Amino acid sequence: MIPLLLSVIYAVQFVWGNLISLEGTFQNMIRFGFISVFAAVCFVLGTKPLGKRWLAASIQVAGWLLVISGLSAVCGLFVLPYTILRTDDPLISFAGARLSGVLEYPNAYAALVGMFLLERLAAAASDFSSSGKGARERVILSSLALYPAATALLLSESRGAWLAACVCAAAMLLLQQRGQRLLLLCAGAAPLLAAAVTHRALAGASLAPATIPGLLWLTGGEIAALTGALLLHALLARGRRVAAAAVSTASLASCAWLVIHTASARITSGETWVSREVMWQDAARFALHSPWLGHGGEAWKHAVHTVQSAPYAGNEIHSAYLDMWLDTGLIGLLLMTSLFVYIGRLLRRHAPELLPAGLLLILHGGVDFDFSYTVFWMILILLGALALPVRIPRE
Template identity: 50%
Template sequence: MEEAKSDKKVKWGKSDDWYSMDKVEQLDRANQGMTFSRLSEPALTVVLGVILVVLLLAGCLRRGLFYFTDVYPIVLMASGSALIWFILFMMCFNAPKTSGHLGIAQWLDYLKRLYVVIMQYAHLRWMLWPLALAVWFGLHAWTGSVSVQGSLDEMLRWSLLAIFALLTAMLASRANGARWFVCGWQMAGGLLVLSGVLAACGVLPLPYGVMRTADPEISSAGARLGGLLQYPNAYGAVAGMYALERLAAAARAMARPLSAGRLIAAVLPLMPAQAALLLSESRGAWLATGCAAVAAFALQRRGARLPLLLAMAAPLACAAWLYRQLAAAQLAPAPVPGLLALAGAWAAALLGTLLLCRLWHSDARARAAALTATVL
């Protein structure tokens, strides 16, 4: 009798184990059903990255979205892109497979699981601020305001910012999303800086890219560079941010014994960015960029301060020389002399930085020569 009872306990224990194993397998299948296939993850990241890069470039080409007439097509583009990406997101999202049609309970469970997956992106809360402002302006226009059209325009502008914040948060939470941020920033910054400098050199015809005035309090040279943004103060602020970012990258490259190609790639956009900042003649942008550079120098580790100065020396000197040449011609030189001046200043900045880097990574006497050249 005791052996029979023990056999029954063993059988019941085995059945309980099989039951628990079935439950675990069902839960694993349900969780696997709520994930993405390995092939869909990179595709979604690529689509999202391309959308953000296109929106950035479109904003640069549309005068920085300063005028409301430029905002309308970008809002349509951003809304359509977000809708397309969300459709692809839903198509790549593997719902738990069930036999037959889904009932109400299954649909509710499906939506609940989808909500859990979406909320894994913790940065989504940043889009709530522009979204709240868009809703506020919409309610203000609906309840009756002094300028209904102005409230609707502001609602569209903040809606665009909310969509961009949503797409940015989704990309930041994905694998390799930072590479797309780097790509978009370099393409947008390079487009703004290079187009503006070429316009100032008389090579690229850019309507309203140069603001001319006879008031010496507004411009000492009689002309200020506004670039694609057509506004010198905003253009100077963007050029200053891009110059600071490239300066940090050049300082990191200067601190290590890299090859000449990698060093030139890091320093390549620095001189045109500094020249664009100077040509904008925005005193506020100059002051903000200078304060940021001083703060960056103060916050650097003791061993990284001198590479920061070495990376800034040659490009800044060449940018100042180019600024003087173009300012003397009131930003309207002949195309050939302007292009030659740009090419000469650019080549001198690259060669000077390369020489300082080689001296810095040599013996003590060469380091002293590099520091002396930087001071001069």
């Protein structure tokens, strides 16, 4: 319903508004019309058991596609023009290269990969409580994506996505019942440590290793991650919780040390944040010229050079919420936030294990233009649909 209302706002602007870009407004009207149809289909599927399986499978397919295509690009197997962003500017990348994936933008790619990582981490933590026949197989299957997703996230060098992922992982830990928190730590320990080691090696090669050594690094990392996960699961199954806690804590501490040691220059640099703060101030002043109905689609792209108070790179506003305010005014911004709050409440009430994954997308959208990609709306709606209660037909 809300995406349809956003489409209607763009339609009203297109017919009667004083627009900066007719083409941008028309494109957004069509885009949100498509998103509204997609949301309606997800709503129908989300209330049926079989439909939920299709939605869950869609999340897995999308996540694996993002991860495999990105890591294949690092090894030279999947080449698109901007799957890896290469630069000589140390403020943009300490390694001289950042993984951008099929989205061709590192920060947006990292947000989606981080979402997939948190979704799989929740599933792995659940399977770590299993024992008996088939327990090892379930642990392997649920842990399979953790190492490659964490590696792709680290190779993106997206500090905003790293921070959002850490905040959401902490929220996931707090949401766990007391006896379940150790399971979450054990599920993530080995894959994250293996990912940090691989990140250090591949960043040292500027994300351009020879194909065979690159594949060997990734294969060895996956084997090490799964072996470590199985060892920690075995400790838990034998009731050796103190040993499992010690090993997982040491692994996570080593992971943090490796990442900080590898990317310290990137982590401590704050110049791009200063540039964004100036951009946000300029955008807010521009939005106040038409605060209620906005300036139409892609307003900032076409007006940035006339309103900027200082030079900054790019013509995208690095905040999905500011972008919506500029385009559709406070009315559109209220609709957008209402949708996000509704999805968040659905997840909190009916699928709390998915809440951190959805929260990451919502948080990261505040500091980047993620939701200018239609796929972000689609993934967030998919997560919300997975949390819909199933309707049991009356006999």
